[in-house]
Amino acid sequence: MADDEFGIRAGEVAIPLPEKFDAGVYFIGRIQTPWTRREECPKNARESDAVCTIEVAEPYVAALNGVESCTHLLVLYWMDKSRRDLVLQVPRHYGEQRGTFALRSPARPNPIAASVVTLRQISGNRLSVVGLDCLDGTPLVDIKPYFASTDSVPNAVVGWHKAQRC
Amino acid sequence: MADDEFGIRAGEVAIPLPEKFDAGVYFIGRIQTPWTRREECPKNARESDAVCTIEVAEPYVAALNGVESCTHLLVLYWMDKSRRDLVLQVPRHYGEQRGTFALRSPARPNPIAASVVTLRQISGNRLSVVGLDCLDGTPLVDIKPYFASTDSVPNAVVGWHKAQRC
Numbered sequence: 001m002a003d004d005e006f007g008i009r010a011g012e013v014a015i016p017l018p019e020k021f022d023a024g025v026y027f028i029g030r031i032q033t034p035w036t037r038r039e040e041c042p043k044n045a046r047e048s049d050a051v052c053t054i055e056v057a058e059p060y061v062a063a064l065n066g067v068e069s070c071t072h073l074l075v076l077y078w079m080d081k082s083r084r085d086l087v088l089q090v091p092r093h094y095g096e097q098r099g100t101f102a103l104r105s106p107a108r109p110n111p112i113a114a115s116v117v118t119l120r121q122i123s124g125n126r127l128s129v130v131g132l133d134c135l136d137g138t139p140l141v142d143i144k145p146y147f148a149s150t151d152s153v154p155n156a157v158v159g160w161h162k163a164q165r166c
Numbered sequence: 167m168a169d170d171e172f173g174i175r176a177g178e179v180a181i182p183l184p185e186k187f188d189a190g191v192y193f194i195g196r197i198q199t200p201w202t203r204r205e206e207c208p209k210n211a212r213e214s215d216a217v218c219t220i221e222v223a224e225p226y227v228a229a230l231n232g233v234e235s236c237t238h239l240l241v242l243y244w245m246d247k248s249r250r251d252l253v254l255q256v257p258r259h260y261g262e263q264r265g266t267f268a269l270r271s272p273a274r275p276n277p278i279a280a281s282v283v284t285l286r287q288i289s290g291n292r293l294s295v296v297g298l299d300c301l302d303g304t305p306l307v308d309i310k311p312y313f314a315s316t317d318s319v320p321n322a323v324v325g326w327h328k329a330q331r332c
Contacts, residue, residue, distance in 0.1 A: 015225050017192065022305065023244055024187025028275050044316055056267075059181050060275060063253040066268030069325025074280060076242075078189055087229040101222075101309040102232030109194050109226060110307050114240060114280055116317055131316075139188065141276050143267040148322045150210055150297075151282055156314045159235025 011097045013088040017109070029056040029125075029140035031077055033132055038081070042133045043093060044104070051120060054127040054140060061125045067143065068122050074151065075115050076142035077134060079106035094164060102160060116146055177263045179254040183275070195222040195291075195306035197243055199298055204247070208299045209259060210270070217286060220293040220306060227291045230309075234288050238312035239295065241281050244305040245272035260330060268326060282312055 008014060032053040035041045042048040054075065056064060067073070086107045090097050100108050117131035127143075146152075174180060198219040201207045208214040220241065222230060233239070252273045256263050266274050283297035293309075312318075 013228060015228075021190025022193040023191040023246070025189040025191055026184055026250075026275050027188040044313075060253060060267075062179060062181075063266035063275075064268070065254060065263075065265030066326050067265060069329075070268065070323070071325075072319050072322035076276070076278060076280070080189070084192075087226060088231060097231075099231030099233060100229035101226075102230070102236065102311055104310055104313070108308060109192050109229075110242070112242060112278065112308055114242065114310065116319055142274060142278055144270055144280065145268055145324045145327070146319060146322045147210075147270070147324055147327070148320050152318045152320045152322065153238050153282055153312060154314050154318045154320055156238035156312045156318065157236070158311045158313055159237075160232050161311070161313070163235075 008086070009090045011088070011090040012086055014085040015087055017085050025078065025141060027078065027139035027141070028060045029054060031132060031134055031138045031140055033134055033136045033138070036136050038135065041135060044133060048133065049130055051128050051130055052132040054129060054143070056125045056140065058125065064122065067145070070119055070145045072146035073117050073119055073129065074144040074146050075117050075129070075132070077113050078139040078141050079111035079113050079134070080139055081135065082106040082111040084109050084111060098160065112141060174252070175256050177254070177256040178252055180251040181253050183251050191244065191307060193244065193305035193307070194226045195220060197298060197300055197304045197306055199300055199302045202302050204301065207301060210299060214299065215296055217294050217296055218298040220295060220309070222291045222306070224291065230288065233309065233311070236285055236311045239283050239285055240310040240312050240317065241283050241295070241298070242308035243279050243300060244307050245277035245279050245300070246305055247301065248272040248277040250275050250277060264326065278307060
């Protein structure tokens with residue numbers, strides 16, 4: 001894992017990971033995006049209006065019943081190219097050391113990304129969505145309806161990020 | 167799994183799950199809540215202003231650096247009491263059959279819940295938060311900063327839910 005593309009940078013701290021997993025994940029589909037190399041991916045999903053395709057694997061297609069009535073979805077996917085042992089990171093575009101849980105970096109103990117997407121269309125097992133920033137072929141872990149009542153907090157602040165932008 | 171409390175209801179459909187997992191999850195802490203039985207849990211997190219405690223396991227504490235500057239967090243946790251094979255469900259409080267991916271039910275192929283919480287305080291490895299609805303002792307999977315710019319969509323609609331309330 002410690003190759004050039006996904007390696008460790010000065011100021012980053014890795015820990016030894018447990019020898020065993022505590023639970024198992026099924027990949028329930030794949031995500032098709034225009035990006036095949038990490039440096040091509042948008043820095044975050046709002047930077048791109050590319051339409052991506054979520055392809056749900058056959059056994060789970062019935063579980064899409066009702067999803068067509070949602071304007072937005074919360075999509076969980078598995079960042080399978082990321083290292084999992086970093087507790088402190090120095091993201092290239094910020095250049096400062098921060099804890100993994102203060103970042104949305106794909107490198108985390110459980111490399112599960114959560115993205116809010118706009119649903120454009122469903123056709124069979126394929127969902128056209130806008131709002132993803134992951135590599136083509138990324139494994140799908142979950143699809144959830146996005147409820148504004150519980151999921152939307154317009155006035156939320158990430159202090160370190162706000163300070164950096166001032 | 168098919169006991170009374172977590173069993174299958176009329177109108178629900180289960181599928182055979184794959185024989186093997188595709189990836190593994192580490193439990194990185196535990197969540198302390200006031201609820202020890204499923205029927206005690208709030209139906210959703212906005213129904214309760216109970217302060218819950220997220221206890222991050224020792225090896226990962228450094229990863230909290232910077233989290234204190236966030237007003238809100240996205241918390242992922244593992245609903246370890248839930249069955250994973252339901253593709254169609256009939257939630258008790260709605261009484262209609264819907265696909266698992268149109269519901270926030272804990273029963274799903276990968277029983278990972280995603281909740282937006284308000285951060286009240288951090289003390290060492292313990293985070294006091296408001297906005298959880300899970301059982302006491304639920305395993306923690308991830309903590310992420312909540313960015314209003316990408317995570318907040320105030321006008322999002324879950325059509326089936328809106329129709330049911332009218």
